[in-house]
Amino acid sequence: MSASAPPAAMLLRRLRRLSWGSTAVQLLILTVVTFGLLAPLACHRLLHSYFYLRHWHLNQMSQEFLQQSLKEGEAALHYFEELPSANGSVPIVWQATPRPWLVITIITVDRQPGFHYVLQVVSQFHRLLQQCGPQCEGHQLFLCNVERSVSHFDAKLLSKYVPVANRYEGTEDDYGDDPSTNSFEKEKQDYVYCLESSLQTYNPDYVLMVEDDAIPEEQIFPVLEHLLRARFSEPHLRDALYLKLYHPERLQHYINPEPMRILEWVGVGMLLGPLLTWIYMRFASRPGFSWPVMLFFSLYSMGLVELVGRHYFLELRRLSPSLYSVVPASQCCTPAMLFPAPAARRTLTYLSQVYCHKGFGKDMALYSLLRAKGERAYVVEPNLVKHIGLFSSLRYNFHPSLL
Secondary structure (H helix, E strand, C coil): CCCCCCHHHHHHHHHHHCCCCCHHHHHHHHHHHHHHHHHHHHHCCCCCCCCCCHHHHHHHHHHHHHHHHHHHHHHHHHHHHHCCCCCCCCCCCCCCCCCCCEEEEEEECCCCCCCCHHHHHHHHHHHHHHHHHHHHCCEEEEEEECCCCCCCHHHHHHCCCCCEEECCCCCCCCHHHCCCCCHHHHHHHHHHHHHHHHHHHHCCCEEEEEECCEEECCCHHHHHHHHHHCHHHCHHHHCCCEEECCCCHHHCCCCCCCHHHHHHHHHHHHHHHHHHHHHHHHHCCCCCCCHHHHHHHHHHHHHHHHHHCHHHHHHHHHHCHHHCEEEECCCCCCCEEEEEHHHHHHHHHHHCCCCCECCECHHHHHHHHHHHHCCCEEEEECCCEEECCCCCCCCCCCCCCCC
């Protein structure tokens, strides 16, 4: 009878054998509940998740971010207004040695009024330096003002407390008369000026170039201490041109051009797949070990991590400086870049040989030099600074948004 049964009847009998207790049905239900219900409900407000409901939350979250940034800007302004000055003798950052180990150069222009971005950045660095104590005695804050006008109020205020280099002080504005110099080339030339001023003024071992809308994370100094004194003693890292301390969160997904992330993604599946398989087999009272189930949970975990957002799982690395990873750098962006002194001098030479324009900013120029000059560069993950500026210094932005 079974031999003469039509294919439809055989398929029907097989479907009837699938009960609620079968492995296939249980894993199917788990997949539907996870990706169709639980993850969307839990992650719909996570800005860098595929489950983020942009049309529902983006405008409100952007406005809340701007309001919070205004409050923090006012708090930073009050901080410096109440701080006793010392006639430029730098009361907030001690000068422990004639030759600092690390110079933190903050490049600033007069941005959107009211937000006081540079005050937020300098006040946070000062607070972290105080917490760091004697371990950071070889660190020096240095402000580089590249605003063409004399109206940069925040830079004038900070000049009472931090050494300042003013690029346009007492000089003619060459850029207004030269139509060939666009804003992207000016930004590159400003960067060259600030990097060169840092080297000439202090002759440090390292220069950390920070844009004035990049707030340092709490762990920045312990992590840099570990990276520079331990990890960068390794031969393949020692001669790097630069180390990036920031990469945009929206570009940190696994599905990206960086091949190293694919290896990491597979590693996530190889780690979580067997673990979830063991948990499932134990609670489902299944005997032995199943390779198909392990393959399912490997793909399940890889999909979940990617869709929720790799950025959020990278935060687990903040538990210890030794957990931070250093991987080959990509081209975007330059909120915080660390240069060893010899590499900084090579960078000055390289940047003098390129011309920046729209579509080829200083970040792309730096990245293009890696292959052209046979150099290497790296980025640390997770980020060691937060990018708080929604108003670009290169282009007008009438509708600032988090994405």
